[in-house]
Amino acid sequence: xxxxxxxxxxxxxxxxxxEFFPPKTAAMEASLxxxxxxxxxxxxxxxxxxxxxxxxxxxxxxxxxxxxLKETSLKPAAHLTCVAxxxxxxxxxxxxxxxxxxxxxxxxxxxxxxxxxxxxVQHPGGYVNAADLVAGIRRIADFEIxxxxxxxxxxxxxxxxxxLDMLQAKVDAGATRAITNFFFDNADYWRYLERVRARxxxxxxxxxxxxxxxxxxxxxxxxxxxxxxxAALATRFEGLENDPEKAQSVAAAVAAxxxxxxxxxxxxxxxxxxxxxxxxxCEVCQLLGLRPAAPAHA
Numbered sequence: 001x002x003x004x005x006x007x008x009x010x011x012x013x014x015x016x017x018x019e020f021f022p023p024k025t026a027a028m029e030a031s032l033x034x035x036x037x038x039x040x041x042x043x044x045x046x047x048x049x050x051x052x053x054x055x056x057x058x059x060x061x062x063x064x065x066x067x068x069l070k071e072t073s074l075k076p077a078a079h080l081t082c083v084a085x086x087x088x089x090x091x092x093x094x095x096x097x098x099x100x101x102x103x104x105x106x107x108x109x110x111x112x113x114x115x116x117x118x119x120x121v122q123h124p125g126g127y128v129n130a131a132d133l134v135a136g137i138r139r140i141a142d143f144e145i146x147x148x149x150x151x152x153x154x155x156x157x158x159x160x161x162x163x164l165d166m167l168q169a170k171v172d173a174g175a176t177r178a179i180t181n182f183f184f185d186n187a188d189y190w191r192y193l194e195r196v197r198a199r200x201x202x203x204x205x206x207x208x209x210x211x212x213x214x215x216x217x218x219x220x221x222x223x224x225x226x227x228x229x230x231a232a233l234a235t236r237f238e239g240l241e242n243d244p245e246k247a248q249s250v251a252a253a254v255a256a257x258x259x260x261x262x263x264x265x266x267x268x269x270x271x272x273x274x275x276x277x278x279x280x281x282c283e284v285c286q287l288l289g290l291r292p293a294a295p296a297h298a
Contacts, residue, residue, distance in 0.1 A: 041292035081110025082127035
């Protein structure tokens with residue numbers, strides 16, 4: 001099963017979007033802006049900025065998004081969660097983004113303040129879940145709204161069907177795009193896409209890709225988010241812990257191979273979780289045929 005089988009038509013130009021996280025220190029801010037400047041010439045469809053558990057990065061997220069809007073040619077998308085905040089507090093953030101000129105929100109339930117794996121408890125007076133949040137955003141203004149999707153199901157979902165029920169609820173509430181959790185076996189994506197389309201859900205299901213900057217770190221992310229790591233993938237990184245140059249070459253090859261296979265099946269949009277590191281993402285984009293359209297800013 002491929003996307004082209006599900007939606008036959010002419011091949012579309014490949015586009016990418018990039019995710020960043022707001023910096024905590026001056027050094028991290030410098031690193032973030034170096035990454036933004038390196039990736040900007042690739043003219044991504046949009047760039048998103050994450051939002052910490054419990055809104056812990058609310059101000060930093062807003063500052064980063066508004067700076068991107070003012071100082072670059074990029075279209076920023078602000079992540080927003082409904083954790084540890086009332087509807088009124090969340091709505092105020094939404095209105096502030098609209099007033100600042102932001103037109104795209106990535107609406108997520110968010111992790112519990114105590115971290116992944118702990119029970120999620122709705123904040124008194126807050127939005128119930130991501131679908132409820134999407135509906136709230138839609139009532140305020142005509143944002144583009146992206147939501148999360150899980151090819152291997154959300155780790156808290158009792159079943160794959162329940163997970164699809166939640167995606168359906170988010171779409172019914174007004175979501176315009178879904179971005180998947182990262183995955184390493186494309187068969188998981190195709191099976192998921194087939195189930196999504198069988199439900200009559202027609203919004204884009206953009207594959208989220210995480211180039212492996214550090215295998216142990218990414219494997220830890222995968223364990224927490226419900227993404228499986230094939231044994232064959234782990235084998236490709238064996239013995240490279242102390243050889244970062246070779247590890248990056250393998251990482252670029254792995255990411256490009258996965259994306260090229262998806263492209264052969266008709267996928268034309270990719271979302272890269274950059275971890276604020278541009279070099280590897282740039283290498284992967286180069287291998288996919290994405291070229292800078294203009295010189296980077298000085």
